Amino acid sequence: MSAHLSLEQLLELREPGVEPGTAEARAHLDGCAACAEEFRRLEQRAARLRALPSLRPSRDHWRAVQARLDAERRRRRVRWAGVGSVALAASLLAAVVVRDLAAPAPLEASTELGSVMAQSRMLEEAIRAYGPEARVVDGYTATVAGELEERIARLDRELESSQFLEDAERQDVMVQLWRERVGLLDALVDVHLASASNVGL
Amino acid sequence: MSRTLVMDSFLLADAESVVARARAGDAAALEAIYRAFEPPVYNLARRICRSVEDAEDVLQETFFEVCRSIRTFRAEGSLWGWIRTIAASKALMRLRRNKYRDTDELHDEVVAFRREDVGLRMDLEAALERLSDTARAVVWLHDVEGYTHDEIAALMGKTTSFSKSQLARAHQRLRRWLGEEAVA
Secondary structure (H helix, E strand, O other), X not given: OOOOOOHHHHHHHOOOOOOOOHHHHHHHHHHOHHHHHHHHHHHHHHHHHHOOOOOOOOOOOHHHHHHXXXXXXXXXXXXXXXXXXXXXXXXXXXXXXXXXXXXXXXXXXXXXXHHXXXXXXXXXXXXXXXXXXXXXXXXXXXXXXXXXXXHHHHHHHHHHHHHHOOHHHHHHHHHHHHHHHHHHHHHHHHHHHHHHHHOOO | OOHHHHHHHHHOOOHHHHHXXXXXXXXXXXXXXXXXXXXXXXXXXXXHOOOXXXXXXXXXXXXXXXXXXXXXXXXXXXXXHHHHHHHHHXXXXXXHHHOXXXXXXXXXXXXXXXXXXXXXXXXXXXXXXXXXXXXXXXXXXXXXOOOOHHHHHHHHXXXXXXXXXXXXXXXXXXXXXXXXXXXX
């Protein structure tokens, strides 16, 4: 081999394993001072890259990571509790409707219950579609969203226990709780929207 | 012992026990892993990403993923190797998402426009920063982190020869910008 080695060939010589033509290139390198010098510079450049100072973040990010993990755990809890209470409330609502059909009575409360449950579902779907768990949020948003999710989880537990109430007060209590749930979900949507607009999404 | 396994014990004393506790959901163990590996993860992210903000997002995303998936980590492997691959993957994903100006054409335009720089000895940091995003990522992953071209290709969803050609271009440019004479 008479011509000097190309940069690609020199780079190839740094790779483990034997590529076709490597032995020939290696032989050339051993006998050519110019290519040996170029190879040495290549090695030095890589060594200098490895010796660059280690860069450090300007602040601690562990709390933000923790906040995201906590939010995800709460969200999972809310989702399961929410699904459970939606199913429960739906079956209760169906039971109420069947009962009311059997013994006609005013349907206002059950109609309202159906309406707030639908609103709650719509807001939950909107949040799910936005996918907050896949997004990076600032500490403030994570804290506020976390508090709202915690309150929703508490409401869901109250909704589950409301099934043990007397028929007479159960519907009113459930309507009230589902209204509160819609209010909290609404606030959660606002928090995520504000966060998204802050980062220009 | 591989370099990454050495890194585990260097960065995190009693790594095996910490990982076992983290896998069981111990919050203190997860934090210990974060504290031990935050510097190299951030450094990797910052060297690949264009901005501090992106690097910090990658840092958070990486450890969020590490904490969520620590149960899937196979204890016989290197913890640093596993975390580093998550970090590299998140950083490359961030580059793709941001769609930085990364075509060779645009890059060459910039070089031509700033031709007065040619011949001046640039600082290595500045030269690295000036590479296109893809070339910078490849040169960092290969020359500093020790990834093979096959591994880089898999991370980037490209071919091995793509990784090789990006590395060669990166070195050509670094050589020129650093004022080193070419022989060939």
